Amino acid sequence: MGPISVRNFLKENLNFESVLNDFDMLQRKSKGAIQRAIKQGDLDVSIWKSYVQGAQEEIILAKIEGIQLVNYQELSYPQRLLTLHNFPVIIYAKGNLKLLNAKRSVAIIGTREPSKFSLERSQLIIQYFVSKGYVIISGLAQGCDTYAHQVTLANKWKNDGCVGCRIRSADLSTR
Incomplete structure (x- = not known):
């Protein structure tokens, strides 16, 4: 999910935590590149969960490093x-x-x-x-x-x- 997609989600006042944890909501609310990736089979619930987990790990590592x-x-x-x-x-x-x-x-x-x-x-x-x-x-x-x-x-x-x-x-x- 790129910066423009993230900003679009935030503009729509969606609960971002819900989007991270609810792939069905992502499917319903997404547009553009995300919707294309879902339709082409490049993004599914397991891939999405791995992205979310990777982001959470990145946040933890940044905090450990004082970043x-x-x-x-x-x-x-x-x-x-x-x-x-x-x-x-x-x-x-x-x-x-x-x-x-x-x-x-x-x-x-x-x-x-x-x-x-x-x-x-x-x-x-x-x-x-x-x-x-x-x-x-x-x-x-x-x-x-x-x-x-x-x-x-x-x-x-x-x-x-x-x-x-x-x-x-x-x-x-x-x-």
């Missing part, structure tokens, strides 16, 4: 994400949630295999924005994203990693 799940209806959710058509319903966050909505922030993104020149330029760009009071944001992906966080952490600058899933690298989530 907060922030849903799009909470004030701490990054408000700029709400301008996207297909924004995530939940993000995983660890650390200072206020940074998610810093007035001055810039996202550093790039290739997974940056050249030495790219890294040098990235550092200059990061230093410039930090000197102007910006929070550095990135998605924690390999390459330029990771480098942005390494530079900001090494210099004790404010940075924020935004991910749509639980961080599975213990080393990275600790830092």
Whole structure:
């Protein structure tokens, strides 16, 4: 179930717990991709139950790791994400949630295999924005994203990693 389907269910004021536990209700109330998956046999009650169980396990693991799940209806959710058509319903966050909505922030993104020149330029760009009071944001992906966080952490600058899933690298989530 994607973010748009989840938001549609919530707009209809359906009891989401009921939908999670009642596949018949899901069949009756769903539209679009979910309805197609059911009709094509790609989604049935046993598959649905396994998805729900997996989600519940994910929530438990996130809590054990000290990771907060922030849903799009909470004030701490990054408000700029709400301008996207297909924004995530939940993000995983660890650390200072206020940074998610810093007035001055810039996202550093790039290739997974940056050249030495790219890294040098990235550092200059990061230093410039930090000197102007910006929070550095990135998605924690390999390459330029990771480098942005390494530079900001090494210099004790404010940075924020935004991910749509639980961080599975213990080393990275600790830092």
